[in-house]
Amino acid sequence: MTGTPNPSSAGSSGAARVQTKISVSDPKIMVNLLGAKDEILRLIERTLASDVHVRGNEITITGDPAENAIAERLFSELIELIEKGETLSVDAVRRTVDMLEANTSERPAEVLTLNILSRRGRTIRPKTLGQKHYVDAIDENTIVFGIGPAGTGKTYLAMAKAVQALIAKQISRIILTRPAVEAGERLGFLPGTLTEKIDPYLRPLYDALHDMLDPESIPRLMAAGTIEVAPLAYMRGRTLNDAFIILDEAQNTTPEQMKMFLTRLGFGSKIVVTGDVTQVDLPGGTSSGLKVVREILQNVEDVHFAELSSADVVRHRLVAEIVDAYARFDAEAERRATQSVHAVPGRAASGGGRTGRRR
Secondary structure (H helix, E strand, O other), rough: OOOOEEEEOOOOOOOEEEEEEEEEOOOHHHHHHOOOHHHHHHHHHHHHEEEEEEEOEEEEEEOOOOOOOOHHHHHHHHHHHHOOOOOOOOOOOOHHHHHHHHOOOOOOHHHHOOOOOOOEEEEEEEOHHHHHHHHHHHHOEEEEEOOOOOOOOOHHHHHHHHHHHHHOOOOOOEEEEOOOOOHHHHHOOOOOOOHHHHHHHHHHHHHHHHOOOOHHHHHHHHHHEEEEEHHHHOOOOOOEOOOEEEEEHHHOOHHHHHHHHHEOOOOOOOOEEEEOOOOOOOOOOOOOOOHHHHHHHOOOOOOEEEEEHHHHHHOOHHHHHHHHHHHHHHHHHHHHHHHHOOOOOOOOOOOOOOOOOOO
């Protein structure tokens, strides 16, 4: 059943305040809209500038006409989410509000119900507007760079798109790779075979695969070469045709490694490169290939750079706040360093003459 907005112009205490009424004919939709112990209703009340009251199957919104319009649109999007089979959560409401505040043409109900993969009752889909744009860019471009902080779904969504393409037979194999930053002498001191030494670097990719495919099928697909998980060094000298290739943790590539990787692209293939330029683990003085490549390829057709931010973090709420706090700290440190470099020197130690710039 559809919740039908039913505006009315009932008076209120302030001349500028009006009432808007929304009738929800299906009791199940109303129960979902309120949430357990009315937690969703309370969140909506805290979020909106208008006053919200619920009685029976009717929602009454009281406030400024412009504020009421925002509230009405929010309820409309939430009702549509429920009608599409979603169980509302506090997180979904917050993300809907964020998208409405961004004032873009995309509707939250469409973004939050865009399914990429479904397995065992679990659906993988974008949860923010930035993630939706990232997924769209993967569909529309041959090479996509997903750049953003931890928890924004860069690698996870790219792998979901790769599995989707494999299932749809758009490609014949998936290749997942990461640079092993300590592939030099320090890695050599670790016990075990080469495979056992590099496994910790590749483990996050295996974990994501297990979320998207039946675990029993993964060894068979890997043995057949349909799925390959390997360190970046294994890509040298190859041409990768008819493949979906993902390079993860790309901030830890050198410019030379990045060039080597991108030139592996073959016919019928797609490349997604993911990384966080604020978490470079390369030795001091070594440039990050992910930082350099944007300057080189930003104007090349069919290459897209997708920027994700703390607003796209889908982990615990504190992760986004931590990302923002570190960004502010780094910006302040850079500002102080710049001021220090350009500081006017004091008087000379000898000679008594005036030094520095003329004031």
